[in-house]
Amino acid sequence: MKNILLGVTGSIAAYKGADLASILTAQGYRVDVIMTKGASAFITPLTLQALSKNRVYTDVFQEEDPSEIKHISLAKKADLLLVAPASADVIGKMANGLADDMLTAAVLAVRGIPRCVAPAMNTRMYENPIVQENLEKLRRHGFEIIPPKEAVLACGEVGRGALADVGTIVKKVKEFLREDGGIS
Template sequence: MKKNIILGITGSIAAYKAADIANTLNKEGRSVHTIMTRAGTEFITPLTLQTLTKNKVYTDLFAPCAPSEVEHISLAQRADLLLVAPASANFIAKAAAGIADDMLSTVLLAVRGIPILIAPAMNTAMYENPLTQRNIRTLKELGFCFIEPREAMLACGSLGKGALADTEQILSAVREALGE
């Protein structure tokens, strides 16, 4: 049976790497349903992800949909795994606080009993900030799995921890979470 994966993409320069993740998951026989935050669409277009996944890309919680369907609930109910890559500090903070004000954060609150993988990507100062670290600890305590960022030269020009994990490391975590 084909596994349904929700791929969340948030506002980070690393969003372009989500295209490779989505493409590989699709080629491996998974059905990838992409949800992009408004900030995520500033870095990569929904059309790119739609073309690679052959599925609708969700960007708006209140976009018109089939009258018989509540999209954020039906997406959550079909999902076998939720992956947010890249996950911004903003998304992590909202998730830790239980804020549901867009499609991705609303689906996050609606999923049940599936693995939730978070791959942070942000500036080192933001990643190491005590508030971000507290939010990560909170989510880990709730059962979220984190794919640790790497140390690298960041888009801002500084060297430090905060770069999105390598694509293969993310894909490996997905396979492991799905029991493959």
């Protein structure tokens, strides 16, 4: 069984992180979820726990087992890292090596596996040169960026920034894990 480390960040698209956890779990993957504080403002850890059938991690300082450092052990057992949705804040932290929460600490600990980031934010934020520089920096460091789509955004504007379709993200995951695409 392949292990996917799914990071869900603070975005209106956080509910699609629940869809991803549900679909990937149903397709036989083990999905370990890390949520940022911002993500927890949109959906609850309990939702992702029920859908992934695994504990959801939210706090880098809440270590339940003193014999293991959880953000390190999650990174070690992962076959793929997927951050979806990825907010501008978390993209900036990842691009600059910051690790002030459970997700960004785990991202820094991941080695030798595919790392996928699916941005989701307002068009004005997505097109900001700083965000684009951070995405380019992630690309240079081996991250695969799953581009957002153009859609009606939460603010009512139409533009690029909506999280890529869940089916597209699942297909990319399967490609990186060298499995055939498509959602069952």
